[in-house]
Amino acid sequence: MNDSPAETVLAVDDLQVHFSTRGSRGARRTIRAVDGVSFALRRGETLGLVGESGCGKSTLVRTIFGLNTPVSGSIEVLGHRLAGLSSRRRRAIQNRVQLVFQDPYSSLNPRLTAHDIVAEPLRIAGRYSRGTVASLLDDVGLGADALAKRPAQFSGGQRQRIGIARALALHPDVLVLDEPVSALDVSVQAQVINLLKDLQEKHSLSYLFIAHDLSVVRYLSDRVAVMQKGKLVEVGSKDQVFDAPEHPYTRSLLASIPVADPRRRADAPTQLQES
Numbered sequence: 558m559n560d561s562p563a564e565t566v567l568a569v570d571d572l573q574v575h576f577s578t579r580g581s582r583g584a585r586r587t588i589r590a591v592d593g594v595s596f597a598l599r600r601g602e603t604l605g606l607v608g609e610s611g612c613g614k615s616t617l618v619r620t621i622f623g624l625n626t627p628v629s630g631s632i633e634v635l636g637h638r639l640a641g642l643s644s645r646r647r648r649a650i651q652n653r654v655q656l657v658f659q660d661p662y663s664s665l666n667p668r669l670t671a672h673d674i675v676a677e678p679l680r681i682a683g684r685y686s687r688g689t690v691a692s693l694l695d696d697v698g699l700g701a702d703a704l705a706k707r708p709a710q711f712s713g714g715q716r717q718r719i720g721i722a723r724a725l726a727l728h729p730d731v732l733v734l735d736e737p738v739s740a741l742d743v744s745v746q747a748q749v750i751n752l753l754k755d756l757q758e759k760h761s762l763s764y765l766f767i768a769h770d771l772s773v774v775r776y777l778s779d780r781v782a783v784m785q786k787g788k789l790v791e792v793g794s795k796d797q798v799f800d801a802p803e804h805p806y807t808r809s810l811l812a813s814i815p816v817a818d819p820r821r822r823a824d825a826p827t828q829l830q831e832s
């Protein structure tokens with residue numbers, strides 16, 4: 558067995574992202590949407606990120622993708638600090654991290670075929686071949702008949718598979734999964750989650766997995782980070798966070814949303830089974 562510590566693929570250190578807004582009387586107010594967040598994501602692991610709406614999850618994700626500018630702190634991908642890179646180098650490093658969107662209904666261009674959707678990042682990177690596109694679609698369980706179809710001709714689960722194939726096109730090290738199954742029927746959620754598990758193993762992917770459904774978080778995550786008002790109030794193994802939560806906020810979050818134990822079939826409404 559290899560006991561060496563796993564490589565850190567994404568490191569966020571003391572990140573601060575603030576917004577300035579005007580209150581009802583015109584006074585300026587600073588919102589600390591991300592307020593000193595630090596975590597390290599290791600190769601092959603899944604870190605679940607949970608917290609109530611408005612706690613700062615989207616701002617954190619947007620900042621990882623360069624869409625918000627932090628006030629301070631750093632983001633490192635594969636040991637490269639993003640802020641210090643030239644824009645060309647930054648794009649190349651940023652490609653190591655890809656996003657899977659929540660809503661497969663609105664995130665795919667309805668006018669493009671599945672082939673063109675998956676081909677787009679490959680073309681931009683100068684790495685396009687029809688065989689690569691077909692093999693990416695095959696990887697997510699879609700056959701050659703999918704290539705010429707447009708999003709409206711697919712089910713929600715199939716659309717999310719196309720979104721995953723596109724995210725995998727440039728062989729990333731990290732996928733940020735932003736509520737990847739919450740827009741899907743419960744009956745297909747387990748299929749997509751199990752596909753994500755298989756792909757993770759096959760490609761040694763690391764996942765930052767954001768979800769409201771704590772049963773799904775428990776099933777997919779190795780560690781769980783709990784976010785409240787811009788801060789990570791608790792980070793630990795999933796068993797520690799779910800079975801012995803230390804922070805009062807974690808305890809209240811778990812109490813407000815019952816978590817089925819996915820290891821027990823009778824408790825698993827989405828047929829999630831731990832392997």
Ligand SMILES: Nc1ncnc2c1ncn2[C@@H]1O[C@H](COP(=O)(O)OP(=O)(O)OP(=O)(O)O)[C@@H](O)[C@H]1O
Binds near residue numbers: 576
């Ligand atoms: N562009 C912005 N301008 C001003 N305030 C913002 C902006 N974006 C986010 N905020 C504020 O920052 C805080 C965190 O918002 P954020 O959207 O990151 O939370 P969230 O946890 O992702 O919520 P949700 O799950 O509902 O998407 C909120 O108070 C929000 O109102």
